[in-house]
Amino acid sequence: MRFHKAELFFFLLMILVVAGGVFSLAAFSAATGGHVVGGIETSADFALMGAVLAGLSVVCGLLLVYPTMSSSLRERGKLQQMTESLSVRSLNLEHAAVTDSLTGMYNRRYFDDALSEYLEAFGHIDKPIGMVILDLDHFKKVNDTHGHDVGDKVLREVAECLQVFTRYHDVLARLGGEEFAILSPNITERQLYNLSDRIRQAVSELRIVNGNVTLKVTVSAGLAIWDRTESGEELYRRADKQLYEAKRQGRNRVCAA
Template sequence: MRFHKSESAFFVFIVVILAAGALILYAYGLLRSDVADLYQPGRMQDFALLNRLLFATGVLIATALFFGIFFIYPLIRTQVKEEGKLRAMTKTLSARSETLEQAALTDALTGMQNRRYFDEALTEYLEEFSKIDKPVGLMVFDLDHFKQVNDTHGHDVGDEVLRAVAGCLKDMTRYHDVVARLGGEEFAVVAPNMDVESLSRLAERIRSGIANMPILSGNVRLRITASVGLAVWDRKESAEEFFRRADQQLYQAKKQGRNRVSA
C-alpha cells in the first residue's frame, strides 16, 4: 500500500517524537538514582551521558518542530487546497449535470417540457393515480394550418406563434398539470383528477383562448386556431394506448373541420 506524502511525513514526525521521548525516559531513569550515588567518582560519566542525552533530545524536538512547520504543514495546506478545488469542481460538474438534465427535458424554443418529459410524466401519473382511484385526463392540441404560417410569414413568425401558444397553455392550466410541446405544432396537457365533462370545459376554454390570442406580424394580425383531442384514462390501457386514443380524437377534430374539441 502506497502512502500519501503527508502520511509518510506524519510517520517520520511520530518516529522523531518517540525517539525524543525514549531519550527523556532514559535520562529520567538516570536521575532517579540516589543523589549521593551520583557524586561517586565512577558516576561522574553519567552526568556527561545525561548532558548528551538532553542535548540529543533537544535536537530531536527541534528537528521535529522544523520538520512539522516546514514540511508537514505545507503538505497539509496543499492537500486542503486540492480538496477545496476538488469540491468546487464537483459542485460545478453537479450543477452542469443538472443543467444538462433540465435541458434534455425542456423544449428550447418555448421553454415548455418536451416529449421525453411528457412520456415519463404520463407514465408516472397513471401509476400513481391508479392507487387512489382518481381519473387522469389528457388533451392533445395541434395548430391548424400552421404550415401556411411558416410558408407565408416565415419561420421566425412561426416560432413567435409557438411561443405565444405555449404561454397561453401555461396561463390557462393548473400548476400540477403537465404541459408539453410534443414537437412541431403539437402540444399536450396531462390533467389529473378531471373527468370528461370538466376536461372538455377546460379544453374549450383553452381552444377559445388560442383562437382569440392577438398575434401580430408587422401590420398583419394572425388568427391561430387549434384542434383538440381528449381522453380520460380507462384504468386498463397503457400510457401509449391512452395517448393514441387522445390522438385519434384529435384526428376526429381535424376531420370535422378543425378549431374544435373532440372527446
C-alpha cells in the same frame, strides 16, 4: 500497500516526536537519580538530544508535513469545485434532455415517462386521468407566409397561454412541431372539456404582433379519459383520434371521446 507522501512525512514526524520524548524522559530520570546512570553529564546529553529531536520535529512539520498537507487541501478544494461544477452541468444536461428548447416546456420524452408513472400511480388509487392533445390550425401557412422566426414566436406565446391554465400537478408538453399535450390527473370528462375549451378560446384571442402585421391563431383539441385498462399509447391514440375529428369538423374546436 503504498503510502501517500503526506502519510510518510507524518510517520517521520511521529518518530521524531516519540524519540524526543524518550530522550527527555531519560534526561529527567538521570537528573533525578532514576534507573538511568551517568549523572549530570548523561542527563545533559539526553536533554540535548531531546532538544535536537524537538527541533527536527519542528523543521519536519514546517518544511515537509505542512506544505504537503496544504497542497493536498488545495487539490481537494479544486476537486470539490470540479465535482460541484460537473454536478451542476449534469443537472443542466438532464433538464435539457427532457425540456423543449424553444418553449421551455417538457418534451415528448418526459411526457411519455410521466404518462407511464401516472397510469401506475393513479391506477392504484382508482382515480381518473385525462389527456388533451392540441394542435395549432394552419400553422404551416404561418411558417410559409411569415417565416420560421415568426412561427417560433407563435409557438412560444401559445405555450405561455397553455401554462396559465394548467394546474401544478398537470404535465404540459410540446410533443413536436405545433402539437402540444396535457396530462391531467384526478379530473372528470366535463372538467377536462371545460379546461380544453377555455384554452381554445384563450388561444383564439391571442394577438401576435410581427412588425406591421398582427397574427391570429386557433387551436383544435381532442381529449380522452383513461378507462383504467388501456395503455398509455392507447389513451394517446384515442385523444389523437378526437383531435383529428376536431380538425375534420372545421378546426378551432374541442372533441371528446
